[in-house]
Amino acid sequence: MKIQRIVLLSIAPLLLVVGGCAEKEEGEKKASAEKMAPQVKASSATASRWYSDEQVARGGALFQQHCASCHKEDASGSPDWKKLNEEGKLPPPPLNGSAHTWHHPLPLLRQVVRNGGIPMGGSMPAFKDKLSRDEIDEILAWVQSHWSDKIYATWNQINQRATKGEG
């Protein structure tokens, strides 16, 4: 029941993840994530992280194995991640905090990795048959370990707002 709710909540934002991020940015001036972060009212500069060092270490190895071929070894992704390619698909975005990944609460990030982007017209493969839930969390921990305290604090507020009441 809990999971179904998360799934329902996640569908609308996922469309934004896959399609909207690029379009929305088209006319906008290039604003870096660091510059945009304070607009989301970052009251606390630091927030304690949800993951352990062990999770980050395991996630790093899994990321290199499953994700680095597209998102790059350092999670820096493709420099032109906002531009649709000839097939109308988005290139793999950076996950290191320089793009949009920190706009998405944890349940949605898990969802993206589990289901991929193909059902939404994107090209990222699904990992739900290849990685366990714990492994996906470890990979996301490694990804988030690349985010500055400022980015993480802003993400933390978005995440708390989105997951309020869901434990």
Ligand code: HEC
């Ligand atoms: C075949 C290339 C490919 C592989 C492999 C891949 N991705 Fe992706 N990923 C993409 C593309 C392309 C997108 C943009 C959405 C789409 O087109 O599906 C994306 C989007 C994402 C997003 C959403 C980012 C945002 O800012 O909205 C996350 C999170 C993500 N990938 C994580 C992962 C993780 C973790 C792995 C490894 C388990 C992985 N990806 C493996 C290509 C890939």
